[in-house]
Amino acid sequence: MRKLQTEELQRIDIESYKRVGKMPVVIVLDNIRSLSNVGSVFRSADAFRIEAVFLCGITACPPHREIQKTALGATESVSWSYFSTTQEAINFLKADSYTIFAVEQTDKSTLLNKFVPIEKSAYIFGNEIDGVDDKVLELCDGAIEIPQEGTKHSLNVSVCAGIVMWKLFEKIGVKRYDEK
Numbered sequence: 184m185r186k187l188q189t190e191e192l193q194r195i196d197i198e199s200y201k202r203v204g205k206m207p208v209v210i211v212l213d214n215i216r217s218l219s220n221v222g223s224v225f226r227s228a229d230a231f232r233i234e235a236v237f238l239c240g241i242t243a244c245p246p247h248r249e250i251q252k253t254a255l256g257a258t259e260s261v262s263w264s265y266f267s268t269t270q271e272a273i274n275f276l277k278a279d280s281y282t283i284f285a286v287e288q289t290d291k292s293t294l295l296n297k298f299v300p301i302e303k304s305a306y307i308f309g310n311e312i313d314g315v316d317d318k319v320l321e322l323c324d325g326a327i328e329i330p331q332e333g334t335k336h337s338l339n340v341s342v343c344a345g346i347v348m349w350k351l352f353e354k355i356g357v358k359r360y361d362e363k
Contacts, residue, residue, distance in 0.1 A: 184339045188336035200297065205234040206356035209305040210348070213269040213319055215340060216311055223341035224308070229257035231352040236261055237276075237305075239269040248257060253341075273322045281305045284345055285326040287315040288336070291325035295347065300355050303320030339348050 195203065200285035210233055211258060221243055228236050238244050244265050245251070245258035260278055267274040272284055282304045285292075307323065320326070329346055338346070 193230050194211045194263060197256070197260045198231070202234070206287045206351065207303045208233050208348075209235045209237055209281065210344060210358075211272050211276075211305055212239060212242045212308040212340075213307050213315055214310040215242045217307070217340075218243050218247055218249035218345045219253050220311070220339070220341040222250040222255075222258075225250070225254040225261050225263070227341070227345040227348050228261045229293070231348045231356060233261065233348060234327055236263045236271045238264060239266045239272050250313040269316065269319045270322060273305075273307075273319070283307065283323045285289045285315040285323040286328065287326050288328045289318065289320065289326045292328040295327050295350055296337060298327045298350075299317075300351050302355055302359045306344075306347055306351075308340050308347075311340055340355060 189293065191260075210224060210228055212221065214223060215224075215238075221238070221362075225236060227233075231252060232272075237244060245254070245263070250258060276283060280303060282301055283302060285307045287307075306327075307315050307319060309319075315323075320355060327347070331338070
C-alpha cells in the first residue's frame with residue numbers, strides 16, 4: 184500500500200468545482216463563535232459538494248485568516264451567504280421550498296442512522312454553548328441527532344456537521360454529478 188500523490192487524486196480546480204452539480208443541501212450555521220469551526224465546515228462542505236453554507240448572526244464570514252487556516256481555500260469554492268439572523272435564512276430557504284432540519288437533541292428528533300434525507304433540505308447547526316436557538320427550533324420542519332453512547336452527549340459543531348454531511352452524501356449524493 185502507498186499513499187496517492189496529489190496528481191493521482193484527480194481533483195478539480197475551483198472554477199471546475201463551481202460548474203459541477205452539488206447536492207441540494209444547505210448548511211446553516213446559527214451563531215457559531217469559533218472561526219476554526221466555521222473554516223472546518225467550509226472544508227467539509229467542499230468535500231461533499233454541498234450547495235451552500237449560510238452564516239448567521241455572530242458567525243464570522245470570509246475572508247478571515249482564522250477561517251482560512253482550517254478551510255484551506257474552501258471559502259473560494261463553496262457558495263456562501265450571510266444573514267443577520269437565522270430566522271431570515273430560514274425564511275429565505277422556505278420561500279425556495281427547502282425543508283428545514285435542526286441538528287439538535289430534541290424530544291422529537293430522528294436519529295441520523297434512521298433518518299431518510301430528502302433533497303432540497305437545509306440543516307441548522309447551533310452555537311457551541313447553547314445549540315440551536317429555541318426560536319429557531321420552532322421554525323424547523325424536523326430535527327435529527329447523531330446517536331452517542333459516551334458521557335458527553337455532544338460533539339464539536341464542526342465534527343457534527345462533518346458527520347451529517349457525510350451521511351447525506353452517502354444517502355443522496357453518492358452519484359457523481361455532471362457538469363452543468
